[in-house]
Amino acid sequence: MKLRSQLNCLAVGWLIILAPFFLVTYELVNQFTATRADINSVVYSWEQYIPFIPLTILPYCSLALLYCISLFLCRSVSEQTRQACRLVLASTIACISFLLFPLRFSFIRPIVEGFTGWWFNQLEQFNLSYNQSSILYIILSWLLWQHFLQHTPKRLRWLIHCWFLLIGISVLTTWQHHFIDVMIGVAIGMFIDWLIPVKKIPKTHIHIPCTQSKKLTKYYATAALVCLCFGIYSTPWLLWLALSLFIVSCSYHFGVNTIYKSQHGKYSAATYILLFPWRCLMTISRWLYTRKIPAISPINEHIFMGSYPCSSVKQKAILDLTFEFPRAQSTYNCVYRCIPMLDLVCPSMMQLQQAVSELEKLRTQHNSVLIHCSLGLSRSAIVVVAWLLAFDDFKTVEQACTFVQQQRPQIVLGSKHMELLEQWHINITQNPMNMNLVRC
Structure with a gap:
C-alpha cells in the first residue's frame, strides 16, 4: 500500500510536468508553422475513399485519458520513470519533426453537429491543421498500447488490441490525418519503444567492443x-x-x-x-551458406550441433545462440534456452561460461540437445569445444577442435576464438572454483 501511494503521488507529479509540456510545445509549434507559406500535403489517391465517420471521434479523444491512466498503472518507480521518459521523448521528437517537415491535412471536413459535433469543436480549439507529419497521436497510441498490454490479463488483451486499433483507424475516419502521417507516427513510436522498452532489460554482462x-x-x-x-x-x-x-x-x-x-x-x-x-x-x-552443408551434425550421442532449424527437430532440448532470429517454430515442441551472441564476433568469457553451463544442464536433464547458431559454424562450435574441454576427456584445445571438425568439417574458429578457448582451458584446469561455476 505504501508503494502504491508513492506511485500515485509520483504519477500526479509527472502529469503536472507532462501536461503543460505537451500542451505548450504542441501549441507553440502549431502557431509557428501557421505563419509559414510552404506547407504541403502528401496524399495517396485511394485516401479519397476513406469515409468520414463522426462517431470515431470518441476513440480518438480517449487517448488523452489513457495517457493519464498509464502513469498510474506502473508497478515500480523505475517503470513509471521509463513510461514518463517515453512520453516526453514522443512529444519532443514529434515537435522537432513538425518543425522540420510540416504537412497539412488537405480534405475539407463536413460540418458536424450534436453530440459528436461538440467533441469536434473541442478538438479544433487545440488541434490546428498544420504539423500533421509524425502524428503524435499515433506515436502515443503505439507506446500506450504496448504499456497497457503489460498490465492486462492475457484473456482480456483482445480488448486492448481492438480499442487501440480503433484509435489508429479513427485518425483517418475523423479526417484528422493522412495515411503518410500514420506510417511515420508508427515508425517513430516503434523506435521509441525500442530505445526505451516497456520492461527493463536485464544486463547480462558488460560489453566491451573488440x-x-x-x-x-x-x-x-x-x-x-x-x-x-x-x-x-x-x-x-x-x-x-x-x-x-x-x-x-x-x-x-x-x-x-x-x-x-x-x-x-x-x-x-x-x-x-x-x-x-x-x-x-x-x-x-x-540460405546461401547452409544449402550445401548438413543442417545438423552429431557431436556425440547427446550433443548435436547445427544451423538455425527450419524443419522439425528430433532432439528434446534446444540451446539457441542467435541474436538475429527469434525462436524457430520447429522448436516449439522442445525445451528451449537461449544465450544470444553477436554474429562474427568472439563471445566474452562470461557468455561462454553461461552457454557451456546451460548446455550441460540441458544434457543432464533431457539427454539430447541441439545447439545452434545461424549457420552452425562458429558460435555453436566454440561452445561445443568449450563444453568438451570441461565435461569430456579432451586434454588440449587442439584435440577438442580437431574432434569437432571431424564431426562438422565446415566449422570456422579464428585466432580470437582459439585464444578464448585457451584461456577457458586454463581457467577450468587451474582453478576448480571456475569449474564449479560452470556446473551451477
Missing part, C-alpha cells in the same frame, strides 16, 4: 547512412532498412542486449518489425 565488433559497427552504420540517403532522395522504403541497420550497428557497439531477445526467444513487437528488413537479408545469407 576490434571486430568496432569494424562491424562502422560497416552497419555506413550501410545505414547510405540507405538513409537513397531513402530520402529516391526510395522511401529504404528508410526502414536504414533504421534496421542503425539498430544492428548499435548492438555491435553497445552489446547484444541492444536487440533484446527474451529467454523464450522472442523480440518485442517494435524490435521484430523494425529489424524485419535486416532479418530478411540475414535469412537469404543463411
Whole structure:
C-alpha cells in the first residue's frame, strides 16, 4: 500500500510536468508553422475513399485519458520513470519533426453537429491543421498500447488490441490525418519503444567492443547512412532498412542486449518489425551458406550441433545462440534456452561460461540437445569445444577442435576464438572454483 501511494503521488507529479509540456510545445509549434507559406500535403489517391465517420471521434479523444491512466498503472518507480521518459521523448521528437517537415491535412471536413459535433469543436480549439507529419497521436497510441498490454490479463488483451486499433483507424475516419502521417507516427513510436522498452532489460554482462565488433559497427552504420540517403532522395522504403541497420550497428557497439531477445526467444513487437528488413537479408545469407552443408551434425550421442532449424527437430532440448532470429517454430515442441551472441564476433568469457553451463544442464536433464547458431559454424562450435574441454576427456584445445571438425568439417574458429578457448582451458584446469561455476 505504501508503494502504491508513492506511485500515485509520483504519477500526479509527472502529469503536472507532462501536461503543460505537451500542451505548450504542441501549441507553440502549431502557431509557428501557421505563419509559414510552404506547407504541403502528401496524399495517396485511394485516401479519397476513406469515409468520414463522426462517431470515431470518441476513440480518438480517449487517448488523452489513457495517457493519464498509464502513469498510474506502473508497478515500480523505475517503470513509471521509463513510461514518463517515453512520453516526453514522443512529444519532443514529434515537435522537432513538425518543425522540420510540416504537412497539412488537405480534405475539407463536413460540418458536424450534436453530440459528436461538440467533441469536434473541442478538438479544433487545440488541434490546428498544420504539423500533421509524425502524428503524435499515433506515436502515443503505439507506446500506450504496448504499456497497457503489460498490465492486462492475457484473456482480456483482445480488448486492448481492438480499442487501440480503433484509435489508429479513427485518425483517418475523423479526417484528422493522412495515411503518410500514420506510417511515420508508427515508425517513430516503434523506435521509441525500442530505445526505451516497456520492461527493463536485464544486463547480462558488460560489453566491451573488440576490434571486430568496432569494424562491424562502422560497416552497419555506413550501410545505414547510405540507405538513409537513397531513402530520402529516391526510395522511401529504404528508410526502414536504414533504421534496421542503425539498430544492428548499435548492438555491435553497445552489446547484444541492444536487440533484446527474451529467454523464450522472442523480440518485442517494435524490435521484430523494425529489424524485419535486416532479418530478411540475414535469412537469404543463411540460405546461401547452409544449402550445401548438413543442417545438423552429431557431436556425440547427446550433443548435436547445427544451423538455425527450419524443419522439425528430433532432439528434446534446444540451446539457441542467435541474436538475429527469434525462436524457430520447429522448436516449439522442445525445451528451449537461449544465450544470444553477436554474429562474427568472439563471445566474452562470461557468455561462454553461461552457454557451456546451460548446455550441460540441458544434457543432464533431457539427454539430447541441439545447439545452434545461424549457420552452425562458429558460435555453436566454440561452445561445443568449450563444453568438451570441461565435461569430456579432451586434454588440449587442439584435440577438442580437431574432434569437432571431424564431426562438422565446415566449422570456422579464428585466432580470437582459439585464444578464448585457451584461456577457458586454463581457467577450468587451474582453478576448480571456475569449474564449479560452470556446473551451477
